[in-house]
Amino acid sequence: MIIVMNKEVTEEQIGNVVKKIQDLGHEVNISRGTNRTIIGAIGDESKLDPEMFDSLPGVEYSMHIVKQYKIVSRESHKQDSIIDVRGIPVGGNQIQVIGGPCSVETPEQMNLAAQQVSSAGCRLMRGGAFKPRTSPYTFQGKGRDGLGIFRKAADKYNLPIVTELMDVRMLDTFLEHDVDVIQIGTRNMQNFDLLKEVGRTNKPVILKRGLSATISEWLMAAEYIAAGGNHNIIFCERGIRTFETAYRNVMDVTCVPVLKRETHLPVIIDPSHAGGKSWMVPSLARAAIAAGADGLLVEMHPNPCEAWCDADQALSPQEFTDLMCSLKGIAQVIGRSL
Amino acid sequence: MIIVMNKEVTEEQIGNVVKKIQDLGHEVNISRGTNRTIIGAIGDESKLDPEMFDSLPGVEYSMHIVKQYKIVSRESHKQDSIIDVRGIPVGGNQIQVIGGPCSVETPEQMNLAAQQVSSAGCRLMRGGAFKPRTSPYTFQGKGRDGLGIFRKAADKYNLPIVTELMDVRMLDTFLEHDVDVIQIGTRNMQNFDLLKEVGRTNKPVILKRGLSATISEWLMAAEYIAAGGNHNIIFCERGIRTFETAYRNVMDVTCVPVLKRETHLPVIIDPSHAGGKSWMVPSLARAAIAAGADGLLVEMHPNPCEAWCDADQALSPQEFTDLMCSLKGIAQVIGRSL
Amino acid sequence: MIIVMNKEVTEEQIGNVVKKIQDLGHEVNISRGTNRTIIGAIGDESKLDPEMFDSLPGVEYSMHIVKQYKIVSRESHKQDSIIDVRGIPVGGNQIQVIGGPCSVETPEQMNLAAQQVSSAGCRLMRGGAFKPRTSPYTFQGKGRDGLGIFRKAADKYNLPIVTELMDVRMLDTFLEHDVDVIQIGTRNMQNFDLLKEVGRTNKPVILKRGLSATISEWLMAAEYIAAGGNHNIIFCERGIRTFETAYRNVMDVTCVPVLKRETHLPVIIDPSHAGGKSWMVPSLARAAIAAGADGLLVEMHPNPCEAWCDADQALSPQEFTDLMCSLKGIAQVIGRSL
Amino acid sequence: MIIVMNKEVTEEQIGNVVKKIQDLGHEVNISRGTNRTIIGAIGDESKLDPEMFDSLPGVEYSMHIVKQYKIVSRESHKQDSIIDVRGIPVGGNQIQVIGGPCSVETPEQMNLAAQQVSSAGCRLMRGGAFKPRTSPYTFQGKGRDGLGIFRKAADKYNLPIVTELMDVRMLDTFLEHDVDVIQIGTRNMQNFDLLKEVGRTNKPVILKRGLSATISEWLMAAEYIAAGGNHNIIFCERGIRTFETAYRNVMDVTCVPVLKRETHLPVIIDPSHAGGKSWMVPSLARAAIAAGADGLLVEMHPNPCEAWCDADQALSPQEFTDLMCSLKGIAQVIGRSL
Incomplete structure (x- = not known):
């Protein structure tokens, strides 16, 4: 940590800062510059x-020199981590596209979706049983029943399931249904009690980025999970909030090369929630893979117009299959497979 | 709701939209303009x-015409609501400044703080027992013990207490300690399960705005609480996240006149978290009251330099007392009391 | 345009709005709904x-139904426009990568850069003679001399040149040096007098997006140029300003599919300025092409460490050549050439 | 400046950085910490x-320790600067409210406005002859004629005039009309050639903050003016762009205490453009003065509903007069006059 003293600093003020640092068990280096003294x-x-330090007399500002995340940092673990999901690797050379509907509706819908996801070449499936909705008056998800429906449909095609956990009290239910990947949603990225609890399990966790979370806060949120002992963490960018109103969110591809530098953990992108409209998804999905993402979360619905939730952002089965094809081509260009 | 059809819309597409609207039990008005047909x-x-509707053929976009919040809306309840906190009114003509330290540390610190808060003229006290911290490696609050220490210190001066609830499983403990006002923090504004649970109590709730929550999302979050039966809601603006890096957050005073128009519930501001530095607080606090806020949450610590948390944003007792004095003057100018 | 009246609107207020609309030469449609009357x-x-209308009694709000841009809109011109730059097409099937250094430094540097840009397969070259710098105390560009140096170096390799115009008084000088593509920089996107003047020439214009310009404002800025008679406009996304501090700007790939829908004009991306660090550029450049951009502006310097400006964002010649190779692969996957 | 080296740095890399610093004529301090070496x-x-430095091998990042603005900095000039506008002080103890319409329309309108502004107690008047409009198809201002109309109307009431300069070629016309305060608008805050030109005059300049300009960029823009010799600069906050869509911009009151610390120059606020609706203006204006602003720019129109531009944000003469009254009260509370 460095402490920059202001221009009129006195020797006594410098002495107080030095003493505080030493009292905390640290050594001190003083650099007396032309305009500022730095401790x-x-x-x-x-x-x-x-x-x-910032409130001590004579201090202009102080700052950390190294990042505060440890377990999740690339510095602590040089190689890329590969998360094992029932034998399916996330991270590494193979790209994973996790397809499926926004929400679990009926057994028929989920069976159909599972079949379509599988035949398009996906190895994992997504679907929401508990839905975080802006309004208390809209469909909140099928709940427990939804988990059962999802589990059954996915099992027919041997697809591990990814679904969102919103309430810490529901964690046992998730474990009973043997949910394969627990998704922590955007609005809960800094729900620290929830992070601590999933940190006590050994289930792979997809940690979605908060709408306006910085890279640093996101890594620190992952550190909450990791500090509990669970290192099976997958970062998922899903669009950030900006001033732009022409689309729901801005998909931040820059986070991919940056996270790849800062952490050893896999990074995937959800182009469906980022753009909010199905016609944007192919373009965004291709950009994500080209940028180096380890995978995608893509919404696909057997019949988008009839979806109970986010009807305008799901791809149709045909659109989804076409997209998979061009993603394969891009993966190959950058030396990966899908 | 209006549905704007695109320029090349066909009669059949219009017919399909009309049918969908009618099937949903609504009547239809069609306006055929020069460039667009609007349904x-x-x-x-x-x-x-x-x-x-957005995914139906021929639709350019559709939108709600009225706001989706009901119980909390000014339209549903014309008069200003006044929330009663053990006999202390929040909202209405009298402004409430809720003072106290960032976090509960020791009985001595809380006793001293309660005495100072009370003698400065405050009628309610704040203090955190459970602290949402960006890093898992920093002080996370005194927890349950902190609640007890706070309760005891505040009772000596007959001050109702305001403290943050982060974990839904801790709600009963809050009720046992008879917490007077439950604060829902910034990071939990859209923790919908937590909102639903406090909505089932009759405790006054301070709902802090999310770092990048729109006014509309904030009102909808309050609607979650209200829909459960608890209408004792106080909005608290605490700074929003923007591009600016010279200060922690931007205190959004514009939300005061806007919320006053949209809702009948009280609106307070937390200038301490907004700016993040104690030297900014008096200026921001005065602006908040001048803008028409119903109160403030202000951090004050008996000895700021020694605070265990947010040491650089707490006012000293003397600074706090001085601030109260100028706030009284401003309140009077705009026809209110403090 | 629709005008939404508030809940307590009177017949007289409705009548006044109707009269105002009719006085302005428009017809009226009134829809009386359950909660609101819409005119x-x-x-x-x-x-x-x-x-x-918004200031008239009884009006809640009013809004346009169609977009305000005309000449640049896809609605007015269905086919993709291809901009001809001395025989080189921008837009259409062939992707153009415009390479070159941030700023013109010396004849030697520009000769070398032109040779490298050309041999890497680029057909156009970029370079700045007038530099918009945040500080008045830093290098402001070589000015007029720089234009001459650039022109000469690029002519050796038959490369049309792209360079930024900041001051309207310098337009004649640009025309004298036969600058092939005039770049309007981020900070001047809404310098309306500058837009009007380049609108009076017939030179191709690259219009960079303002740091926090919405898609709609950007299209309207282009409309200023187009309204003057110059339809040779190329949009260039270069990163937007957000809350994130881990990188300079956020490259907004979502704007590609959206602009492609809204306008017939070409869209390119500048990944160098977006990220601000050379190690991010390959990842961002690939994402841009995969998203469907018609081209790129990429900074390359014969010797990045010695660059007079933005040294940390330029690619080395070798990195640039490698990048071109993977971009070619991606172009092919999506059915285009480079 | 400090250069933080990465964890695996070699002695040779440290040596190269040291050499570069020394070659540039600076001395070096090396601090070898537990995790990082800092130069x-x-x-x-x-x-x-x-x-x-950032592109040199072994460097993690580097950063300035002191701010880059000089002439405008509080460090270079301790006392508050007071700008003299034909005998009227801006800055210091007396607060100035600059009232007037958005745009100059007719002699009658301006005469009436001048009389109303004067009788409400203002000492300066605002009005736009050249209007920066998002669309090329809307009213662009009366231009030169507008300047003449404004000058004449204001002279009757001995009011110095404030008006916006957009085009550097129009500066002579402004000087001929003896414009008292040149306003540089939001969209031109970083139009560096315009800044340099007004820096060569000795006219007071109101420098509006760019929609997403950081405090640091704003101060550097002022430094461009100051570096030319003109130190008569007044900062004007007018709302920043954020994610919020319920109002046009967010008025940033936090900038007031921060600028007061960083610069000796006066700071005023424009609450009319910040909020965008006249009903928000009184609340925002009061907040601005309570926060410590040295003045305001407020839109007032003799007949708001008939204004040619921004009709919904101008106060009526009566609303304006009422506002002045409460502002006087607030000024008094904080020890200033109006």
């Missing part, structure tokens, strides 16, 4: 916080 | 959703 | 503005 | 730029 605190930064 | 669905909009 | 103004919307 | 460059930072 460096040498040692384990994670025990220091800028707010400890 | 109006007449009836209770809450049962319709743009996504039901 | 539609039928006719050429471009002569109406929401602000004309 | 400090001691001397005048304005000649160094992070991009000079």
Whole structure:
């Protein structure tokens, strides 16, 4: 950590900062520049916080020099981590497209969807039983029953299932239904109690980025899960909130090369929620794979116009199959497979 | 709801939309303009959703005409609501400044803080026992013990207490400690299960705005609480996330006149978290009251430099007392009291 | 245009709005719904503005139904426009990568860069003679001399040149140096007088998106150029400003499919400025082409570490050549050539 | 400037950075910490730029330690600067409210407005002759004629005039009409050639903040004016662009205490453009003054409903007069006059 002193700093003020650093068990380096004196605190930064120093007399500002995430950082683990989902690898050379409807509706719909997802070449399936909805008056998901319907349909095609957990009290139910990948949604990225609980399981977790979460906050949220012992974490970008109103969110592809540098964990993208309209999805999905994402979450519905939720963002089975084909081509160009 | 058809729309496509509207039990108005045909669905909009129509052939876009929140809307309840907190009114003519430290540390600190808050003229006190922290490696709050310490200190000065609930499983503990006002924090504004649960109590709730929540989403989050039967809701703006990096967040005073128009419920502001530095707080606090806020949440610590959390944003007791004085003057200018 | 009246509207207020619409030469459609009365103004919307109605008694809000851009809109011109730059097509099936250094430094540097750009397979070259810099104390570009140096170097390899015009008074100088494509930079996207002047020439114009410009504002800025008679406009996304601080800007790939729908004009992307670091560029460049962009602006410098400006974002000649290779592969997958 | 080296840095890489710093005429301080080595460059930072180092092997990142603005900085000039506008002080103890219509329409309108502005107690008047409009098809201002009309009307009431300059070629015309304060609009905040030209005059300049300009960029834009010799600069916040769609912009009051710390120059706020609706203006205006702004730009029109431009954001003369009254009260509370 470095502490930058202001221009009129006195020797006494410098002395107080030095003493505080030493009291906290760190060594000190003082650099007296033309305009500013900078005090460096040498040692384990994670025990220091800028707010400890910013309120001291003579301090202009202070800042960490190294990132605060550890387990999830590339620095702590050089090789790419590959998350094993019932034998299916996420991360590494093979790209995974996780297809399926926004929400579980009926056994018929899920059976059909599972068959279509499987025949399009996907190895995992998505579907929501508990839906976070902006309005309390809209469809909130099928709940427990939905989990059962989903499990049954997916099992017919041997597809591991990915579904969102919103309420910490529902975790046991998820484990009973043997949910293969627990999705933590955008609105819960900093629901720290939920993160701590999934951190105590050994289930793979897809951690979606909050609508306005910085890369650093996102990595720290993953660190909450990892600190509990569960290192099976997959980051999922799903569009960020900006000033633009012409589309729901802005899909942030820049996060892919940046996360690949900062963490060893896999990174996937959800182009369906990012754009919010099905006609944008193929373009965004291709961009995501070309940027280097390890996979995608894509909404597909047997009959989009009849979907109970997000009808305008699901691909039809034919559109989905066509997309898979061009994604394969792009994967090959960049030396990966799908 | 209106559905705007695209320029090349056919009569058959118009017919399909009309049929869908009628099947849903609504009447139809068709307006054929120079460039576009607009179809109006007449009836209770809450049962319709743009996504039901946006994927139909010939539809350019569709949109709600009225807001989706009901119980919390000014339209449903003309007069300002006043929330009663153990006899202290929030909302209405009297402004409430809720002071106290960021987090509960020790009985001594809380006793001193309660005495200072009370003698500065506050009628309610704040303090955190469960702290949402970006990093899993920093102080997470005193937990249950903190609630007890807070309750005891505040009772000496007859101050109702305001404290944050993060985990739905902790609600009973809050009720046992007779927490007077439950605060839902920024990161949990759309933790819908938590909202539903506090909606089943009759405790006053301070609902903080999410870092990038729109006014509309915020009102809908309140509607989740209200729909459960609990109408004792207080909105609290605490700074929004923008592109600016010179300060932590941007305090959005514009939300005050806008919320006052849209809802009958009280609106308060937290200038301490908005700016993130104690030297900004007096300026922001004065702006909030001048803009018409019904109250403030202000961090004050007996000894800011020694605070365990957010040390650089708490006012000292003297600064706090001085601020109260100028706030009283501003309240008077706009015809209110403090 | 539709005008939504508020719930308590009176017949007299409705009558006033109707009269105003009719006085402006439009017809009226009134739809009386359960909660709101909506008045539609039928006719050429471009002569109406929401602000004309929003201040009238009884009006809740009003809004345009169709977009306000005309010449640049896809609605007015169905086929993709191809911009001819001295025989090189921009738009259409062939993708153009415009390479070159951030700024013109010396004849040697520009000669070398031109040779490298050409041998990597580019057909156009970029370079800045006038540099918009945040600080008045940093290198502001070589100016007029720079234009001459650039022109000479590019002519050796028969490369049309792309360079930024900042000052309207410099337009004649640009025309004298026969600049092939005039770039309007991010900070000048709404410099309306500059737009009007380039609209009076017939030179191709690359119109970069403002840092926080909406798609709609960007299209309207292009409309300023088009309204002057110059339809040779190329849109260039270069990263938008968001809350994220881990990278300079967020490259908005979603704008590609959206612009392709809204306008017939070509869309290119500048991944170098978007990310701000050279190591991000290959990933972003691939994403841009995969998303459907018609081309790229990429910074390449013969010796990046020695660049006078933006040294950390330029690719080396070798990195640039490698990138071109993978871009060719992606172009092929999506049925285009490079 | 400090250069943070990455974890695997070699002695040779450190040596290269040290050499580069010394070659640039600076001294070096090396701090070898537990996790990182930090190299400090001691001397005048304005000649160094992070991009000079970020591309060197072994460098993780580098950053300035002091701010890059000089003339406008509080560090260079401790006392508040007061700008003299024909004898009227802007800055200092007296608050100035600059009232007037959005745009100059007719002599009658301007005469009436001038009389109303004056009788409400204002000492300066605003009005636009050249209007930056999003669409090329809307009213672009009365131009030169408008300047003459404005000058004449304001002179009757001895009001100095404030009006926007968009085109650098129009500067002489502004000087001929003896415009008292030149306004640089939001969209031109980084029109560097325009800034340089007004920097060569000695006219007071109101520099509006760009829609998404950071505090630092805004101060650097002012530095462009100051570097030319013109130190008569007034900052004007007018709302920033965020994710929120319920109002046009978010008025950023936090910038007031922050700018007051960073610069000695006056800071005013334009609540009319920030909110975009006249009913928000009184609340926002009061907040601005309570936050410590040195003045306001407020739109007032003799007959708002008939205004040619921004009809829904102008106050009526009566609303304006009422507002002035409450602003006086707030000014008094914080020890200032109006």
